Amino acid sequence: MLNNKGRPTQPVTAADADAAMETFTGNKGLNLESPLIFEQGVPGRIGVDMAEPKPVKSRLGGLDRKEPVGMPDLSEPQVLRHFVRLSRQNYAIDAGFYPLGSCTMKHNPRINEKVARLVGLGDLHPMQPTSTVQGALEIIDSLAHWLKTITGMPAVAMSPAAGAHGELCGVMAIRAAHEAKGESRTRILVPESAHGTNPATAALCGYKVEAVPARQDGRMDMDAFAAKLGPDVAGVMLTNPNTCGLFETDVKKIADLVHETGGYFYCDGANLNAILGRVRPGDLGVDAMHINLHKTFSTPHGGGGPGSGPVVLSEALAPFAPVPFVTHGKDGFDMVEQIEGPAAQSFGRMKGFHGQMGMFIRALAYMQSHGADGLRQIAEDAVLNANYVRVGLQDKLHSPFAGICMHEALFDDSTLKGTGVTTLDLAKAMIDEGYHPMTMYFPLVVHGAMLIEPTESESRQTLDQFIGAMGHLLDKAKAGEVDAFLGAPNFAPRRRLDETGAARNPVLRWTVPEGTDGGEVTLSAAS
Amino acid sequence: MRYMPHTALEREEMLAKIGISSIDDLFADIPEEARLGGLLDLPLHESEMTVEKNFRNLAAKNLSPYMTPCFLGAGAYQHHVPSVADHIIQRSEFLTSYTPYQPEVSQGTLQALFEFQTQVAMITGMEVANASMYDGATSCAEAVLMACRVTRRKKAIVSGNLHPHYRDVTRTTLQFMEFEAENLPPVLDRKEDFDAHIGSDIACVVVQNPDFFGRIQDFTALADKCHEAGALLIVVVNEVVSLGAIMSPGDMGADIVAGEGQSIGVPLSYGGPYVGLLATRQKFVRQMPGRLCGQTVDQDGKRGFVLTLSTREQHIRREKATSNICTNAGLCSLAFTIHMSLLGETGFAKLARLNHSQAVTLAEKLEVIEGVEMINDTFFNEFTLRLSADASSVVEKLAAKGVLGGVPVSRLIPDDPDMSHLLLVAVTETCSVSDMDQFVTALKEAL
């Protein structure tokens, strides 16, 4: 029953606060606190000037709002200062090294932000007549061309809003293709090391998920895979390069085997960055693959979204793609929005309107900036950097799988055994050294996993310093200096947070404190 | 290439350190027959200056609603986005951070999410809200799945007056699961009647307010009917500014509110990215999809925020997760929070009143034109007109005159002769008197 190891989520040591370090305001120099916005208002202020509504005869049918909403009133400078203060409590790729494995935290060029905001792009309404948005449709068509060329695939569905949404799109296309043939298949095979979204997606499409174990070398166990295949298998969902940072060397055989039994090959494209311009998934037998524009093509992660997850499709799956899509009409670009004509076999619609246009613009600008030559360089430098870190840390940390890795280096926690320091503690100590922690405890197939993805954006000097810092921390752990880890982080805006308390007694919104009318300014909020 | 720091010499030295002689050795695991020898058949890299020019040229091929009278709505609304909102979301610390899984260095994102959740719960009149979904349509589909989990029932009744994209996305999402959505036909001439459809096997009824045609309704009686049958009422709101003026879904007894938050802080951007809202009652919180931010304390007792109840989510629950969703609309929800904070109680109510007064002003000008009939008995800032001519050809004629004069209903509900003459017209604070007059003149000429 223990499908995931527990780990401490409640601070373990008692607060050892140094009273001399406390300040009257709770602020500490440049570390500025801001209470909740709801604790800062004074009724009657306003942060947006607008015209006085002209008195008219109401057409609301008497269904007017009766009660106030309960929001605070603030002026513009207050709101600006509040959010500037909040921003400074975040780590960010612009500020430092962010080696989160599987997340591809690369540089986000600002030209992409600029062009996405141009008049005539950022302000277009999705329901404008297509004759008035030919430039927008050209962008979608052009991005589609780049994605198809990069992956060597004949078709692409542009509308999915994120990677997991793209997975849903791909697996729905697989299910629709089977149903069109009159087949009802029930199982999807997913390697144990897969992202959690893979089994969740397969389940949403009504499939039973079967996990395929990994081999000693971190690749999928081909014997186990072949044994699980059968006429009731709809397909396989494989991440390649996989979540251990390794290229699945048997990928073509996997494709052949699943095709022989009439199934389809879904490739999780989360790690496309590693192979840009070096190999095309279409040449490996892939039938569907989502592309995280927010990973490989640098659209900003934005603290958790929005993403964008177009899905490239093989000839076999293309007829089932969701609406809408752009076509070349006689008077320019056109758009198919209904399930009819060229979309007669479409499985449906994934989201409102036409997809994450703002992300399309940014991704296309990124691609144009790189070109065919730069895209290949991305993969080469990303893999070079990961291997440089792998080799740089090989005396300090243990790699569960030997040899060259792709875009990310995976280590286990065997070095920490007996030190009293866990992967989590090490990660929190990295914060004190000014780094964002690596991905931890994923993939699940490796004990205490640490997954480090430097990306191509980082210089050798940054990597050298990181390797030095990690070595220093690991030496300290092995020397028994446990306290430095258990108390970490010491230099972040907050120390370890009580996640257990948060989950046992969920407080998910602010409410008016008892005994107040909610409209007063409270000063105690920062602590 | 300006984005990659290594020099040729550094690459050589790094390869040597790794103990290999060429870059190709790093890619030796790729099957030989699949390796690409040369470059992809795509253009070579371009300077920032050239890229900017490329996009300026593309933008020039579009008719900007910012530069022209625009009366488009149908689920996406042109509102003024305060410059503070766009400035803050471009700050590096918000723009280029990841999902706040490391709370000690993500308090900025987390506190903003907590404020977002609170604002969404407040305006919808609900107890809790999540940290956002992809958009309104996907939020609607997720709300239906959630209702099925809560009630352990399998069938949803979907109003004919729900936005067609929301209907389609819901049907698409459910089609391969054990759940079913019954889509009722649109109803124009009377109140939609759900009584015959509500039974002990129904998980939920999904309605929209204001509905796709712009009409406002009180769903209190429907909520009671649903509850008597053990079903939930889902209310969809895709123009959230309306909540500053009209009764909230919570006041009507809704169990789940699914909404589109684009109107507050998020640019139109040709349809995305937007921000899906999902709010509900506290007692259903463990059946909610998506990320949730919760309040807690740190080791020193200071208030702080963390992502919580994550055992509902895919990265832990895998195939048993409440949803496969893995992102929220992070930056768009931040834009929403900033804009809403600037508005505050006073500004939100005023913005809503301003939108309504603008809409009434235009309606009074349009409904007296010969060949134009108002079908709405009520509306907020969007209404439906029945024209004497085919609405899509009228819209083309208006566009040729430089007026984006509404959305023909037939673009969203095709193949229905009743719909071919219907035009959806939305009016916001961005429309000037002269915009309205241009529209009136152009429409008279087009009919």
Added chain:
Amino acid sequence: MSYWFTEDHEWVLLEDDVATIGISDYAQGQLGDVVYVEVPEVGADIVKGDELAVVESVKAASEVYSPVSGEVIEVNEDLEGSPTMVNEAPLEGGWFAKVKVTDSTEIEGLMDEVAYKIYVEGLDG
């Protein structure tokens, strides 16, 4: 009357034809701080091996499979307000559900306390 254990770390205590079910001290230690327990509905029919409950810590959710077949006649409603009982008293106040068993011989294949102790010691090696 004594505790019987499964390899998946559930325990069962059989009194007449009523089996009380929970998870072992070892299991709660592995899970860490329990934050929520999803218990079955009273009246549900359970077959041996079915999911009986889900026990959640902050970073993990684990299914608890029923070691016996029968009807759920009572669930531990105190867990809703104090899931911490699973950590503090896994074999007493931290029980999940009581099942009226249809076949009391189903527990025959399970480990007794001594056998389970040896089993758990083997896992940590």
